[in-house]
Amino acid sequence: MQKYRVTIIMSTSRLSLFFFYAILIILVNPTINAQRDPYVLHECSTTGNVTSNSTLRENLNTLISTLSSNTQIDYGFYNFTAGEGTNKVYATGLCRADLSPTDCRSCVNMSAHELLQLCPTQKEGVMWYMNCTARYSNNSIFGVMETKPTRALTSGNVSNLTEFNAVLEPLFYDLRVRASAGGIFRKIAVGTAYYKSDNFTIYGLMQCSPDLSEMDCSNCLVVAQNYIQGCCSGNSGLRILAPSCNLRIETDQFYDSTLVQSPPSLSPPPSKGKRSNSSKTIIAIVVVVVILVVIIICICISLRVRKQRKKAKSKLKIVDEISSTESLHFDFPTIRVATDNFSDANKLGQGGFGVVYKGRLSNGQEIAVKRLSQGSGQGDLEFKNEILLVAKLQHRNLVKLRGFCLEGCERLLIYEFVPNGSLDQVIFDPAKRAYLDWQRRYKIIEGIARGLLYLHEDSRLRIIHRDLKTSNVLLDNEMNPKIADFGMARLVILDQTHINTNRIVGTYGYMAPEYAYHGHFSVKSDVFSFGVLVLEMICGQKNGYFRNEENGEDLLTYAWTNWRNMTASNIIDPTLGVGSTTEIIRCIHIGLLCVQENAADRPTMASVVLMLNSNSISLSVPSRPAFFIHSNVEPDSQSDQSILLASTNDASITVLHPR
Template sequence: MLRYSNRSIFGIMERSPSYFQWERDNVTSVDGFNQVLRDLFDRLRIRATSGGSSRKFAAANATGPDSQTIYALVQCTPDLSKQDCDDCLVGALGDIPICCYGKEGGSVVAPSCGLKYEIYRFFEPTADTLTSMGPPPLEMVPPESNGTNTTITNGKTGVALRVDIITAVSTVSFLVLIIIICIYLRIMRKPRGNFETADISSEDSLQFDFDKIKVATNNFSDENKLGQGGFGAVYQGRLYNGQDIAVKRLSDNSRQGNTEFKNEVLLVAKLQHRNLVRLLGFCLEGREKLLIYEFLPNKSLDHFIFDPTKRVELDWVRRYKIIVGIARGLLYLHQDSQLRIIHHDLKASNVLLDAELNPKISDFGMARLFVIDQSHGNTRRIAGTYGYMAPEYALQGHFSVKTDVFSFGVLVLEIVSGQKNGSFCIGEETAHLLSYAWESWRKGTPSNIIDPILKGGSTAEMLRCIHIGLLCVQENVADRPTMASAVLMLSTNSLTLPIPTQPGFLMKIGSESYRQSSETRSEFVQQSANEASFTDPYPR
């Protein structure tokens, strides 16, 4: 393991950026395997954090279900304190259920720590049951006589002297190379300007040839069309190397102008997280503006949770995994990335699902960049989707990371209930999801909003998610948790949750009063000049 940086890194615990890897095959007994794995990792964590300043490392194996052997190791960089090492490993362990649930092997690697487990041996065993593995101690071992002459110079053999010379030359060469790289980067570095007016010519390495994209999408044929969003159509394509892509073709009359286009290109290109859609590149050709993304075969979340047939494919384990994945993606945007970003348009159609139904947040055309110490902002241009908008943003233009938290809370309630926020069905009547969830909570019957097909899942987890969702949609901005707190609430059951207060946009329950509220809302929109939308049934 090696690491370098242009800032001090010693004694500083950092978990981002993280890297995940997992085996394709699933274990046969998930619950039994996970219990043994958790116990094994907990013992290893305690052993590793007790290491001194020379090493914080532990490895061992345990017997799982069906006499299957599980091998595992954990490691921190030795410069960390005991508490920082423990915190880093606890965070990494929290990623295991997200990346590697039910898999035969997996690993999580962060700048300050890492862990790995497999069902095959990937480290040398010792006689100890719980072994702290490390490099062998340095010893003076005399060379074996093989019948050749050995020259001694200043107390060293000729071999040892040659090693010293090679080491010295390599060290000097490495330092010279580092100095050259630093000078080159300093010369090439451009001064930072306003983000929204940044020059995208610096992203030449991401630029695709328009003719190649036309060929890949069969000239943007209807057969390749995946959907129609607010800013244009999305097409499936295949590059000449066989890679599948998704191409967003911005329409001529699109509400997304050059500013939003630059936002999405420069913003998403800097983001690397397993719960964010990956931007492969862009294309500018005359009036054509294209964004090229990784292709995700399962489209967007709304195609599943709001579909009477497909929703069955999302059992509670998958839904809970999706909730946690979205939360971790938002936390990365708000806190863990190099930038501080407010997504501004989080909703079910902007959460894409990969082949294994892992969530990836998409569509950063409305995203806002904050400087690192900025906590809030204001705008006269309201843009987004009603129903997911926080009240302070929709009515007054105030936005902050807590506006994303509000949207996340709405999305959590939709995932648990399997119904849209503006049209929650109660028998033959229709209600507002937030209002009905709040009334059910006050009456002590929050289970009323749980999707009936989720029977057999963990009711305690579902009720906890409803609780967290209601905390996120509270009317008072200060009362809403941060995404860091939300992720912590989702990751542990030992944390006592506060009592939620009234949500924003509360409406009376009952079809009569709801229709009146809906008409009032429509009248408000017709009189306003914002660019918000009510629905967006297809992914952008």
């Protein structure tokens, strides 16, 4: 706090205010009047001004007005703030230690309120009363040593200056050392010295704001002591006032020596008469330490027992979960009867990993049974665990697993029966796809996106399908899509963002290039497959069999070329008829974003769902789609160590990614 202007002559309004406070103090608390001198010193900063209605000033008014209710001054010091940012204000108050908490609070509040009146537009100010100091600033002042401005009040003279200074020097040194080492509650010391020439006792006091460090307190008091040489050497009574510390000497005792002592924990070492109390204190400390040690040991034992119990419960839970798979278990004879001994008449389809049959249970419930081919390589326990995980997936756009059958070499997966078959049987049929107008197709696209989002982010497992295609999307009575084929799920390491495999499974035309070539797969691999599926839904043709006769382009290249040339209507299925062309072209745009070659450029399914549900979201410009192996080209097994297993119909492999 620098560049202060000193107010020497009190104005009429200030005098009126001062006498009002004086009368109020006499009526409320006459004891403090006896301890108070009839003067007040204050300093207002000239470094910056504020208006009376500014936010900073309002914060300051609020802070000062609530000091009485918020301040708890047990040791004569407080620190408070109000406001935020550049409008934050700070205030501190320091009382002489022999004041009671009530008197201290009254003194600080009166000085703070008067300071606001005397410094109406200043950002900083300090007020010295006889028994307390109040400060405020727009800068943090807690723990900051400030010696300016420094002011002095004097009275009386001595006859022998040399002797007087010789007496003061050891007194000041002793007070400074003891005050600086006072601790975090109080930094104050009092003492006496005898001045022989004029035959009187010198009563001295040094005090620092307790938020200062020991070194800062000592330095502040040194500055105050040195200030005497330039202002008031030879005065028998003097008071040096600084924002962070003060010192005082008088010929009469001006403090209460019993109240001015620091808290017990900060007092000097006890004398011989206090050894008994010290012994009791030591014994009490030892007892407390022993009790704490015993409590800690008990807590450790309790935590260990709880951990063992939790581990045991976890094991029981695993056993219970595995046992609960029995509730999903169907015996083989029941399924054989339901499918009419797996007759060809009930055959719904066939893929690389098994044949799917329609069945009807004895209670009339229709089911779809997938009879896995022998030699799948899974053990019985692994098969049960995977069934349990898949059975817990609950979403309207996922086919629900009803149960399983595991007897001998037979492994059967029982799903809910979806009457309208797979999406490929409708969308690629020249006659049937006319039934799928744009509204139905858009509804199917949205449903598939929500199902994938659930698998990737919302289920308790992160699941990467790896074989999303039209034949693995089934349609219920209301043509709602249901993603199918999770039977061959397997677990991978927790929190992986991508996985490598040397056994590539899936279907040509839907595989992301990083997966087809290098065996890298992630959620972005499913995003790629979804993009292919979206473009197929719009044009009504299968990617693996699409050829542009003029340029020999596949579906992805053809769609991107027409979108770039603003002729996207060329790839729209003619059977769509009347529809929202803008919405269709936006879906083409989304599909092209999903099939970009760089996996990092593809959006997540969460972003895709947002794009589909909101036309206000702007779409980025897609790069050229990936170009890779087509269905009539075999991979070079010599150049790639990956084993590429491609399914033609319903085959799928699902990867479960725990999180």
